[in-house]
Every structure is written in C-alpha cells, then in structure tokens.
Amino acid sequence: MDGGDWRRWRHAVKLDPARPIAPEVVGRLAATGTDALILGGSDGIRRDAVVQLMAVARASGLPVAVEVSSTEAVVPGADWYLIPMVLNTGDPRWLVGAHREALERLDRIAPGIPVPWDRVVTEAYVVCNPDATVARLTAARPPAGPDEVAAWATVAERLLRADIVYIEYSGRYGEPAWVRAAAGVLRRARLFYGGGLASAEQAAAMAAWAHTVVVGNALYRPDGLECVRATVAGVRRTGSGEGGEPLAAGGRLPERRLRPV
Numbered sequence: 001m002d003g004g005d006w007r008r009w010r011h012a013v014k015l016d017p018a019r020p021i022a023p024e025v026v027g028r029l030a031a032t033g034t035d036a037l038i039l040g041g042s043d044g045i046r047r048d049a050v051v052q053l054m055a056v057a058r059a060s061g062l063p064v065a066v067e068v069s070s071t072e073a074v075v076p077g078a079d080w081y082l083i084p085m086v087l088n089t090g091d092p093r094w095l096v097g098a099h100r101e102a103l104e105r106l107d108r109i110a111p112g113i114p115v116p117w118d119r120v121v122t123e124a125y126v127v128c129n130p131d132a133t134v135a136r137l138t139a140a141r142p143p144a145g146p147d148e149v150a151a152w153a154t155v156a157e158r159l160l161r162a163d164i165v166y167i168e169y170s171g172r173y174g175e176p177a178w179v180r181a182a183a184g185v186l187r188r189a190r191l192f193y194g195g196g197l198a199s200a201e202q203a204a205a206m207a208a209w210a211h212t213v214v215v216g217n218a219l220y221r222p223d224g225l226e227c228v229r230a231t232v233a234g235v236r237r238t239g240s241g242e243g244g245e246p247l248a249a250g251g252r253l254p255e256r257r258l259r260p261v
C-alpha cells in the first residue's frame with residue numbers, strides 16, 4: 001500500500017462515516033485534484049460504516065487516512081491512522097484518556113493485530129468554534145485570540161512533539177489571523193486548517209498559512225463536488241511567498257515569543 005507522504009498534502013476531503021454519501025461522488029473526488037481522503041467524524045461512528053466507507057474511499061485511488069476518534073474507527077486498510085488529541089478540552093479523556101483506555105483494551109479491539117506505529121500520526125487539535133459538535137463533545141474552551149492559538153501550537157510542537165497541529169473550526173469559516181498565529185511558531189509540525197471551506201477565496205486565505213486545508217461539510221451539499229474543485233483551485237493558486245509550503249521550511253514569520261506569565 002502506498003499512501004504517499006501525508007506531509008505533502010495541501011488539500012484533503014474529510015468524509016464522515018455517520019453521513020450517507022453516494023459512492024459515485026467519492027469516486028469523482030480524485031478528479032477534483034484533492035490530495036487525500038480522511039475518514040472522520042465526531043459523533044455516531046460505527047465500525048461497519050467505517051469499513052464500508054473505507055472500501056468506497058479506496059476505490060477512488062486517493063490516499064486514505066482514518067481519524068481514530070473512537071475505537072469504532074479502528075479498521076484495517078488505511079494508509080495513515082490519525083490520532084486526535086484535543087488540546088483545549090475541559091476533560092483529559094479527550095487529550096489522552098480515551099487513548100489509554102483503547103491501548104489497554106487492544107486485545108479485544110483488534111485481536112492479534114499489532115499497532116502499525118509507522119503509520120500512526122498524531123494530531124493536536126485546537127477547537128475554535130464553540131458551536132461545533134466536537135466542541136460540545138469534548139467540553140472545549142475555545143482560545144480567546146491568536147496569542148492563545150500560538151501558545152497551544154507551541155505546546156503541541158515543542159512539548160508534545162505532535163505531527164500535526166489542527167486548527168478546527170468545523171462547521172464555520174474561521175479567522176485567518178488565528179491560523180497565521182499558529183504558522184508563525186511552528187517549525188516542524190504540519191499545520192492543518194478545517195472549517196467552513198466552500199470557495200476558492202476561503203481556501204486560498206487559509207492555505208496561505210496552513211500546509212493542509214480540509215473540506216468536510218461542503219461536499220455534502222448538492223453542489224459538493226463543485227465546492228471541492230473550487231477549494232482545490234484556491235489552494236493551488238496560493239503560491240510560494242504567501243505562506244503555506246514555504247512556511248513549512250522554517251518560517252518566514254519572525255519567531256514568536258511567549259509572553260512571560
């Protein structure tokens with residue numbers, strides 16, 4: 001299985017196993033120019049649905065990642081297993097607690113199957129939209145502003161050594177300044193942005209700072225494939241010098257310093 005290098009993704013589509021979607025629509029995603037599919041959702045995830053969606057996603061020919069937000073999402077066949085940890089949760093269960101529980105019960109969850117650690121990628125979430133399901137579920141405390149976002153990104157990269165810092169606005173378009181703040185402190189981790197992307201302009205604004213932008217809800221609209229195509233076009237026209245990829249190479253923004261407390 002060759003899922004390519006997830007670090008090179010600039011655009012990804014997130015498919016929710018709890019939401020029905022026509023296999024033909026998923027089959028046409030490769031032609032939109034997106035780089036990868038991520039199977040993930042916050043609520044109502046069932047293993048049979050994930051397995052089914054995995055088969056449909058694999059048939060697209062795109063790299064496929066599964067976000068393991070529940071033990072129900074532990075299924076074979078993914079190129080990458082993304083492990084979410086919600087940094088600004090009010091309940092340690094969503095930071096590391098559920099993870100400890102799952103590892104302790106691994107014999108029952110996936111009997112006899114070793115964890116493919118070389119394909120495990122850690123995602124440190126900063127949940128920014130208080131109305132999102134993930135915010136309610138994890139009792140997240142959204143950051144007050146860009147400085148707090150930058151501090152969380154630093155915690156993720158420097159202290160937790162997370163592979164990905166994920167600025168999550170799920171359900172609504174966010175503040176590019178908050179994504180920029182995270183971009184300004186990161187040197188090694190990849191920066192993902194997701195939330196409310198449906199147009200080229202929105203995608204370009206976020207892709208100027210994030211390495212990877214993620215489109216979810218828009219695909220489920222009647223003009224879903226059109227929206228995905230538009231966001232891909234927006235990302236592609238975000239050239240070097242505007243952030244994004246060049247930023248990954250070591251930062252164009254001056255290194256931010258955390259204010260002493």
Ligand code: 1GP
Nearest residue numbers: 170171194195196216217
């Ligand atoms: C959700 O970040 C993704 O986890 C995408 O958000 O559904 O709002 O596009 P949307």
